[in-house]
Amino acid sequence: AAGVIQSPRHLIKEKRETATLKCYPIPRHDTVYWYQQGPGQDPQFLISFYEKMQSDKGSIPDRFSAQQFSDYHSELNMSSLELGDSALYFCASSQWTGTETQYFGPGTRLLVL
């Protein structure tokens, strides 16, 4: 079965640079979620999109922005990167069926030097 695809899987950036993470949800899934997981931490909800519209916002820094495109893929744009942005970034997708189970992608491991 198709799963959530994230690219790149690993990314190394310098401070103050920008990064773009991509997410391709499971086909026919209409909701995308972004999470940030720091080392030894639980995932923190950043933002979600339902049917290409932003549906909810969590602890996403102002330096970050995201959008969902017409083909339902989503991108998380991160600017002015800081050392503390080093983390595992997950994308998850779900379908409006009642259970709303979120299926996670493999994550993008970002290292900011």
Add this chain to the structure above:
Amino acid sequence: AQKITQTQPGMFVQEKEAVTLDCTYDTSDQSYGLFWYKQPSSGEMIFLIYQGSYDEQNATEGRYSLNFQKARKSANLVISASQLGDSAMYFCAMRLLTGGFKTIFGAGTRLFVKA
């Protein structure tokens, strides 16, 4: 505000035995979903089981079952017949099913299965 509490930072279990991982939650909403995820050392997040707040039966998925006690606001995960491959971090999570998509996670419980 919603909150998930997992009070067991680490747990040990003997292979083939059952283990219960605790999760309590706090919300004033009546409509919510509770999830358990497994995160092995490789880092991926694997969905295990889901329980809706209106579900009267406890959810089961193979060796995983969820002991849902709504009045106590607890949603404990029971793993039966533990296997070495069950060694991982386990997260309990909650999403309100009305008015938003924000999902919160507990701090997690690291499970060690001993041979």
